Amino acid sequence: MNRRLFLSGLGGLGGLLGCGALAAATLEQAAPAGLTKWRARPADPEARLLVVLLRGGLDGLAMLPPHGDPDYRGARGALALDGALDLDGFYGLHPALAGLLPMWERKELLPVHAVGLAYSGRSHFDAQDLLENGTAWPHGSASGWLNRLIGASPRPAIAFSDRIPLLLSGPTPVQAVDPGRDDLPDNGLLDRVAMLYEQDELLSVALMEARALAGQISGAAKGLTGEAAAIGRLLAGEARIGVVDYNGWDSHSRQGDESGGISRPLSQLGAGLAALPAAMGAAWQHTAVLVITEFGRTVAPNGTQGTDHGTGGAALLCGGAVAGGRVLADWPGLGRSERFEGRDLRTTLDSRALIAAILRDHLAVPEDLLYRDVLPGGDRLEVPAGLFRA
Amino acid sequence: MDLPQIGWISLNRFGMGAAPGELASCTDPVGWLRSQLNAPGPGDTPLSGLPGHAAIMREMYALRAEVYGERGGDKTGRTEARAGGKEAIKDRGREIYLRECNARMLHAATTDRSFVERLVRFWSNHFTVSLLRRQVMVITGAFEREAIRPFVLGRFRDMLRAVEQHPAMLGYLDNQQSTGPDSPNAQRGGEDASNTGADGAPKRARGLNENLAREILELHTLGVDGGYSQEDVQQFAALLTGWSYAGPEAARTGAETSGDTMFRFYAARHQPGPKTLLGRTYGDGLDEGERALDDLARAPATALHVARRLAAHFISDDPPESAVRYIADRFLQTDGDLREVALALIDLPECWDLAPPAATGKLRQPDEWLIACMRALSVSAEQKGLSALFRKTGQPPFAAPSPAGWPDRATAWASPEQLLQRIEAATGLSRAAPARVDTWADAVFGPILPARTRRIALNAPDARQGAALLLLSPTMQRR
Numbered sequence: 001m002n003r004r005l006f007l008s009g010l011g012g013l014g015g016l017l018g019c020g021a022l023a024a025a026t027l028e029q030a031a032p033a034g035l036t037k038w039r040a041r042p043a044d045p046e047a048r049l050l051v052v053l054l055r056g057g058l059d060g061l062a063m064l065p066p067h068g069d070p071d072y073r074g075a076r077g078a079l080a081l082d083g084a085l086d087l088d089g090f091y092g093l094h095p096a097l098a099g100l101l102p103m104w105e106r107k108e109l110l111p112v113h114a115v116g117l118a119y120s121g122r123s124h125f126d127a128q129d130l131l132e133n134g135t136a137w138p139h140g141s142a143s144g145w146l147n148r149l150i151g152a153s154p155r156p157a158i159a160f161s162d163r164i165p166l167l168l169s170g171p172t173p174v175q176a177v178d179p180g181r182d183d184l185p186d187n188g189l190l191d192r193v194a195m196l197y198e199q200d201e202l203l204s205v206a207l208m209e210a211r212a213l214a215g216q217i218s219g220a221a222k223g224l225t226g227e228a229a230a231i232g233r234l235l236a237g238e239a240r241i242g243v244v245d246y247n248g249w250d251s252h253s254r255q256g257d258e259s260g261g262i263s264r265p266l267s268q269l270g271a272g273l274a275a276l277p278a279a280m281g282a283a284w285q286h287t288a289v290l291v292i293t294e295f296g297r298t299v300a301p302n303g304t305q306g307t308d309h310g311t312g313g314a315a316l317l318c319g320g321a322v323a324g325g326r327v328l329a330d331w332p333g334l335g336r337s338e339r340f341e342g343r344d345l346r347t348t349l350d351s352r353a354l355i356a357a358i359l360r361d362h363l364a365v366p367e368d369l370l371y372r373d374v375l376p377g378g379d380r381l382e383v384p385a386g387l388f389r390a
Numbered sequence: 391m392d393l394p395q396i397g398w399i400s401l402n403r404f405g406m407g408a409a410p411g412e413l414a415s416c417t418d419p420v421g422w423l424r425s426q427l428n429a430p431g432p433g434d435t436p437l438s439g440l441p442g443h444a445a446i447m448r449e450m451y452a453l454r455a456e457v458y459g460e461r462g463g464d465k466t467g468r469t470e471a472r473a474g475g476k477e478a479i480k481d482r483g484r485e486i487y488l489r490e491c492n493a494r495m496l497h498a499a500t501t502d503r504s505f506v507e508r509l510v511r512f513w514s515n516h517f518t519v520s521l522l523r524r525q526v527m528v529i530t531g532a533f534e535r536e537a538i539r540p541f542v543l544g545r546f547r548d549m550l551r552a553v554e555q556h557p558a559m560l561g562y563l564d565n566q567q568s569t570g571p572d573s574p575n576a577q578r579g580g581e582d583a584s585n586t587g588a589d590g591a592p593k594r595a596r597g598l599n600e601n602l603a604r605e606i607l608e609l610h611t612l613g614v615d616g617g618y619s620q621e622d623v624q625q626f627a628a629l630l631t632g633w634s635y636a637g638p639e640a641a642r643t644g645a646e647t648s649g650d651t652m653f654r655f656y657a658a659r660h661q662p663g664p665k666t667l668l669g670r671t672y673g674d675g676l677d678e679g680e681r682a683l684d685d686l687a688r689a690p691a692t693a694l695h696v697a698r699r700l701a702a703h704f705i706s707d708d709p710p711e712s713a714v715r716y717i718a719d720r721f722l723q724t725d726g727d728l729r730e731v732a733l734a735l736i737d738l739p740e741c742w743d744l745a746p747p748a749a750t751g752k753l754r755q756p757d758e759w760l761i762a763c764m765r766a767l768s769v770s771a772e773q774k775g776l777s778a779l780f781r782k783t784g785q786p787p788f789a790a791p792s793p794a795g796w797p798d799r800a801t802a803w804a805s806p807e808q809l810l811q812r813i814e815a816a817t818g819l820s821r822a823a824p825a826r827v828d829t830w831a832d833a834v835f836g837p838i839l840p841a842r843t844r845r846i847a848l849n850a851p852d853a854r855q856g857a858a859l860l861l862l863s864p865t866m867q868r869r
Contacts, residue, residue: 055792122620123608125794138614164805176805185813189855193813193862195846200864202753202804210806247791248522252564252601303597304567309604341620 060314107325143170232279407762490531570661
């Protein structure tokens, strides 16, 4: 579809996010023929999805220590946690995630273990690309699966960062805003800049989106913790899809240290997620948050008290719509022979299958379209059921 | 294409931006570009006289020793003085980093060889080191001055070696402690003087770290589709074991013998035995690792990978395959002579394509846009808040988000938030604009400026806003 046409249709009404119906109508006219089948509104028009991308390869065994596994201590060596918060006798949470315990108690938290992409190249860039492009191959598509989703089933989407990640990039327009910003530049200046950009589609679209969005953000502190309230407010409004980019999980060295280790980002992540229910109010009941990373890390510590790139890892699914209070995992074990190539946690759940379950069961995406346009070839995946409340 | 257009492309797509009057005086644009590649190195620049990485590291080691005491000294009893000392270390680190940033910014804004400067920045991004790994922040600037600048018109293989042996890269990609599992050091399980942590304390960490080896193959040389396997990564990592830099003690004792580098090859950490990388077998020692790097530098996949990145930087986000091949061929024919590769860029008709509308040109990244603004405004000295603009607009020096460097696609730099930051930055920069915006606009843009853009800018309520609008215009945002 024509991105410029789409936006100019909305811009005059001031505020992109308040125009869901119009957005749908505009798409109706402009959508390519292949998408005409998929017009159904989601079963729950209030359904929301926030994806938190942890870039760098989160160590799943640190976030969700399987401390009931007899091989755990031996396999993890100095990285075995003493103070893990027990969940069910077998799995625990990293102590820095204590903020998530109330969510666990409310059965709104569904940790997922031994999950990963069908990819063993261990490259950040390929694995992130694969996670975001939604095909079965790195660089298999120049657009992200969330962009293709909202292309076929219009829902307002926002990237909560200054850049739009591949996950949300593609032909369908989305917005990006830094939840930390406050004032807009002078309106007269913005009007003139808009005139300058009339012939430049990329810049004119960016400017229209900026004016529509920035008004809705008020100041918040840096980091996911401080910005969670702003994100929650925007998501509780007209937005239905959000993406948060969170860097800094590539823990090659001294990852167990109090400072410089992964405790600090984990505690920020936990506090940020824990702040969402209050910020979102009633909308939380319609929300699923997926916290996911490109790959897990080696089971054993490396020579520098960190972990190297691996394959299987962990994810979190949480939200009022989630049927949580249990850990979703087909546990492969930690023994050397049970590992992938003798070094990584074996993947027993494909990340794309987890994503498919969310899109199918939470956002009510029809399966034929889901596996054709959003996650091509995904019909061969074993998609878990029952992750959401009835 | 007429002369002003050719001049404009020379100054902006190849160079770092046009100063007032520069377009009018650029009567032989292609000759201007070629002469930059032949001229001897620059004389005195804002970068002259900055200390090398060895001096910086010695200073930081000495500072740490003051705060934490000598190695083996009392590590307990953290006093307030020590906490204050930690702050002092941080402050000094920031000071060194900002000194580098300012000098680099001013050099780019004032150099008359701005094509060479663009090449420096291209290669610096190709071989990214980033302050996201805090320990290397103080030597990121030295890295560019020592491992990139001297080689941008030299051999790729010499740059590759300088890069991979620079402590900034070794630290950024975790190789400094990588130890062969069968090395004497790992077998002894002991300590050596070089193996000390940030606070000077000995570390017992021992083992292979494959990060550097992987990124050399994936990013620096062959490219991700370059035909290597996980086994190649591990074998290459073994070849690179022992490539490290001097810790505090070794820095003191080795100062006389090692010249001005802190790079050290620690044979005691080197994995013994044959290693096979891409079907070739290598033996033990520093020489064999260097031989492997040389072989990678010559690989056809490396030429293609480098050529694709260059074409994407100089032509368009999705450059034609023919142009990529042309650059790669020159790279291979000349054994990676980067001066020849730069000349190949000048030869490519695609680099001179300024098809209307101008909106098809490359969108300037924040860093190069700010430099172009400084050149247009003739800003030649640090002014309050100037260097902070690089941070605010999203591209602080030496802070790329990953070893892949800053993205080189327009869509990565055109989010609403980024545009707002540019608008705010332009408003600030416009303070430096002359009062007569019309004559300034003509001196910078000449006949290139679309009449409509000129009219909108000159109809602004005040001269300052007019200048800001010109800095924000597509003519300045694109190259």
